[in-house]
Amino acid sequence: MAISLENQVALVTGAGTGLGRAHALELAKHGASVIVNDIDSRSHESTQPTAAASVVAEIEAAGGRASVAYCDVSDEAAVRNMVQKIISEYGRLDILINNAGILRDKSFGKSDLADFRKVLEVHVMGSVNCSHAVWPQMLAQGYGRILMTTSASGIYGNFGQANYGTAKSAVVGLMNVLAIEGESKNVRVNALAPTAATQMTESLLNSEDLALLAPEHVAPGAVFMVSPQAPTKTILAAGAGVFATARMEESAGVFLAVENLTAEDIEQQWDRISDMSSTVQTESAFAQTHRYIAKVESDRDSRGALL
Numbered sequence: 001m002a003i004s005l006e007n008q009v010a011l012v013t014g015a016g017t018g019l020g021r022a023h024a025l026e027l028a029k030h031g032a033s034v035i036v037n038d039i040d041s042r043s044h045e046s047t048q049p050t051a052a053a054s055v056v057a058e059i060e061a062a063g064g065r066a067s068v069a070y071c072d073v074s075d076e077a078a079v080r081n082m083v084q085k086i087i088s089e090y091g092r093l094d095i096l097i098n099n100a101g102i103l104r105d106k107s108f109g110k111s112d113l114a115d116f117r118k119v120l121e122v123h124v125m126g127s128v129n130c131s132h133a134v135w136p137q138m139l140a141q142g143y144g145r146i147l148m149t150t151s152a153s154g155i156y157g158n159f160g161q162a163n164y165g166t167a168k169s170a171v172v173g174l175m176n177v178l179a180i181e182g183e184s185k186n187v188r189v190n191a192l193a194p195t196a197a198t199q200m201t202e203s204l205l206n207s208e209d210l211a212l213l214a215p216e217h218v219a220p221g222a223v224f225m226v227s228p229q230a231p232t233k234t235i236l237a238a239g240a241g242v243f244a245t246a247r248m249e250e251s252a253g254v255f256l257a258v259e260n261l262t263a264e265d266i267e268q269q270w271d272r273i274s275d276m277s278s279t280v281q282t283e284s285a286f287a288q289t290h291r292y293i294a295k296v297e298s299d300r301d302s303r304g305a306l307l
Contacts, residue, residue, distance in 0.1 A: 003030055003227045003229065004031055005030040005094075008031070008092075008094040009032065009086065009090045009092055009095070010027045010032040010033070012024045012099055013097065013126065014037065015034075015038055016036070016038035016054075016055060018196070019196055019215045019222075020036075020037075020097070021215070022216050022222075023099060023219050024036050024055055025216075026220060027226075028059040028066060029064070030227075032065075033065040035068075035086055036059075036068050037052070037071055038050065038068075038070065039071070040070040056068050069086065073122065073125075073130055074129070076125075076129045079130055080129075080133045083133035087137055092137065092141055093138070093144075094138075095144075095145045095146075095147075096134050096144075096145070096146045097146075097226060098146070098147065098171070100122060100126050101123050101149065101167075102122050104116070105160045105164065107160050107162075111162060115163065119163040123149075123167035123170075123171065124171060127148055127149075128174065131146055131178060135178075135187075138187045139187065142186055143186050144182065145188055145190075145227070145230055146178065146187070146188075146190075148171040148174060148175045148189070148192070149168075149171070149192055149194065150168045150175075150191045150192065150193045150235060151165070151193055151194070152195065152237065154166075154167070154169035154172060155168075155172070155235070155246055168193075175191045188231070190226075190230060190233070190235070190236065192218070192235075192238060193235055193236065194215075194218045194221075194239060195218075196214065196238075197209070197211075213239055213240050217238075217240055217241050221236050221243055234247075248282075250280045251275055251276050251279060252278045253273070253291075253295055255299040
């Protein structure tokens with residue numbers, strides 16, 4: 001079934017280059033009116049169009065609809081003002097792709113904590129600021145799609161990326177909660193874990209890999225994850241035309257009698273506790289609590305008495 005985003009309004013942050021640009025172009029191709037957000041990096045004397053303005057021109061040249069919104073996503077007031085202007089002009093806001101990001105890679109022991117905080121401000125608080133600003137509108141209109149940008153570094157870790165990995169793991173937590181809170185209002189929240197050649201990664205890859213990992217090979221996945229047909233609370237990993245889902249799982253769990261429970265008991269049962277041959281997906285933290293209690297009651301019944 002064809003994906004149509006006609007009459008929908010989409011905001012893509014950090015969309016002047018790389019993945020954000022590719023997302024914006026792909027959204028426009030499917031009929032969305034696209035707001036291309038980026039910081040305005042021009043000097044006051046410059047007459048050259050910004051990267052964001054160039055993306056808008058590219059969309060318009062192809063017959064699409066787009067406009068620029070300059071804003072640093074880590075600035076809460078500026079974000080709120082940007083979103084209010086979008087809603088005032090377009091009357092709605094259907095899609096938010098939190099894409100803006102920076103890198104400050106360095107091994108943890110050599111990290112500058114000011115850089116660490118800056119990475120968190122852009123990736124985490126940028127996503128929080130934008131999502132919080134669009135949230136009331138999406139709830140009121142009974143429809144919304146938000147896409148966080150996570151990373152394999154946040155899911156699995158990567159040497160030299162403690163700040164980036166922390167930030168990218170945090171937005172998965174944000175996704176999980178917003179997906180639960182938005183479900184009843186048809187607001188679906190997902191995350192994209194892209195592997196793509198961008199300004200942030202071009203110095204780390206050879207030319208052949210850069211060509212294979214073009215952002216354009218990821219963008220169709222982003223569009224699906226913000227479409228009417230999108231799932232929710234789902235991480236889509238994407239790169240080089242390969243797509244996969246990633247998720248958190250628990251082992252089935254082992255009940256140990258709480259009376260006189262010791263660390264040595266955990267050690268003795270570790271192989272069973274960590275056995276991932278049978279896994280469980282958990283819908284929420286409270287659901288996990290219920291599952292644990294149910295397991296205790298089940299084991300109590302099967303033993304005939306609590307040991």
